[in-house]
Amino acid sequence: MHANIIHHGAFRGVTGSCHQLFIDDARSLLIDCGLFQGAETAPDGLSGAGQPDIPFAVDGIQALVATHVHIDHVGRIPWLLAAGFKGPILCSEPSARLLPVVLADAFQLGISRDRQLVERYLKLLESRIRPLPWRTWYTVFSSSQASCRIRLQRAGHILGSAYVECEIRRADEAPVRVLFSGDLGAPHAPLLPTPQPPYRADVVVLESTYGDRVHESRATRRDRLQAVVERALGNGGTVIVPAFSIGRTQELLYEFEDILHRQRRKPGPHAAAWEKLPIHLDSPLAGRFTQLYRELQPFWDAEALARVRAGRKPLAFDQLVAIDGHDAHMANVRRLARSGEPAIVIAASGMCTGGRVLNYLKAMLHDPRHDVLFVGYQAKGTPGSDIQTYGPRGGYVDLDGERIDIRAAIHTLSGYSAHADQNDLVRFVTRMRHLPSEVRLIHGDDEARRALGKRLWNETDRRVVVLNAE
Structure with a gap:
């Protein structure tokens, strides 16, 4: 079984995080839905800093997982709701407290400052948020033919930030575990524990913001x-x-x-x-x-x-x-x-x-x-x-x-920087007990992705297929 993923943002750049993981042909899970910043756009060019509309169908999306509440990961949620998304918004418990404040500000800046409209929007938003405890599996969808469950682990980027383990099972196929890193934090960040890699993953969708450099101590x-x-x-x-x-x-x-x-x-x-x-x-x-x-x-x-x-x-x-x-x-x-x-x-x-x-x-x-x-x-x-x-x-x-x-x-x-550097990103992958067969590099400029890809290729003895989003 392979992982079918469409990247709607943070694909050839750093911002606009939005990734769609398909459970089966009709159903999917959305990981983040963020705003683009600067000159960055979606891969198809239909979304950008001045065009936050959602250019893809939302009917089959079972849930949105918000890895953390930075605007480049959650800023397009108002437009996602306007496009007809009806599912829950899954996130960590701290993110559930922070998200309404972030999105109220984004709504007022990008859509309307009308007080009644903002309050109505926030009421809708809060009814959709489902806080999940750390390290606990949650079933997103289940049928006789396919199922999907997720687990949030601390990512150490900002308070409440998570990386997401997704396990997909389909009838007569071996389960596949797909990890979305969100934004991984650097070790020893103030207030936050250092992120620890999981035991295993089959596919890792990995950020590479600082994939070509090493931070100061x-x-x-x-x-x-x-x-x-x-x-x-x-x-x-x-x-x-x-x-x-x-x-x-x-x-x-x-x-x-x-x-x-x-x-x-x-x-x-x-x-x-x-x-x-x-x-x-x-x-x-x-x-x-x-x-x-x-x-x-x-x-x-x-x-x-x-x-x-x-x-x-x-x-x-x-x-x-x-x-x-x-x-x-x-x-x-x-x-x-x-x-x-x-x-x-x-x-x-x-x-x-x-x-x-x-x-x-x-x-x-x-x-x-x-x-x-x-x-x-x-x-x-x-x-x-x-x-x-x-x-x-x-x-x-x-x-x-x-x-x-x-x-x-x-x-x-x-x-x-609140982001992991090249050494941290490499360690996150290589310290898994069972290495993934595939790593997809996102959230990085071309130079950062290439540098990180080369090092991962060398340090995993070429047992990992590294896909640069190019």
Whole structure:
């Protein structure tokens, strides 16, 4: 028996995750349904950042499995429901708490801000969500001719993120187990346990976002984060951190709290400045997610829980300043742009495609006192990618139709990526007791897929067929 899979997104790029696994000729399971970002499109070209409609039939889809709640994995759910999808939305218990907040925001940005319409949509959405416990098989469909069950395992990418084991049985055929990685996290990520590979899989559909590189160590990344901030302390500037509202923001807060804690215990040359340094969280949505993270504390890893038991507050420390209203946001932009006050600002969006971070960038990118720190993947065609690419060369970027010369220092810390790197991805496959016969590489640029494919080919002694999505 082979696995019949159609990739509707994240096939020749990183975003727009959407994969259809067929149970039989008429029935299927959908893994994720995310928005495209930047210049990326569906393989058929019918869907993209400006065309989120669902171009495939949904009648036979028995369920949607949401691996996690990042917008490039769940952002097209409103359009999936509008297309007539009637099945349940299966996800982990933390994701079930986070998903309505993510999709309410996506609905208001992409469809309508009408309050009654949003509330009606959320009521429909919440009636479809089915939270599943970790490591427990759940039957999606069963008949005398075919069946499908799934199991969620911790993926370590953001809180609630899962990889999905799917077992399909058909009459008179051996069962096949297909694994969808979703986004796998890096080991030692703040708040999250390291993902562990399963015992076996026949087919692995594997992300390859960082399939061509190896991240910095955790200790190195914290030191570099501290160094970037201390440069700003001397310059009288602001460190602008474009960050996704969920996942990356909470990891950064966790790391900043740790730096502040270490400076108090063993003061360095900038300890006095750190003690007064405000860390602005300028994103109401990120603030809501941070509160939900605090409420979901039982799902944190052992290290984070140990800090809580020691009386620390990893996501609610004293120097954290939350900015909610738009007027307060604009006042903060003006004040930091004019003053010599060192500060850290964490603001969405992570790829600078919109949100409050744009106002900071428009006010400060031209000024060499300031720093921009990227801690996550920047999809091609996004302003974040342009700043990351052309900023170090003294180039410019177009923001809201305005050309901004880049004079601020631009930094990238790959060690803060929430994605597994090449070593992690290879280990995830090779540490299975029974290797898969096939690995399909998705969620990566061409170079990343090719590099990861070559290494998997070599390290599995060519016992695994590696299919690059090309």
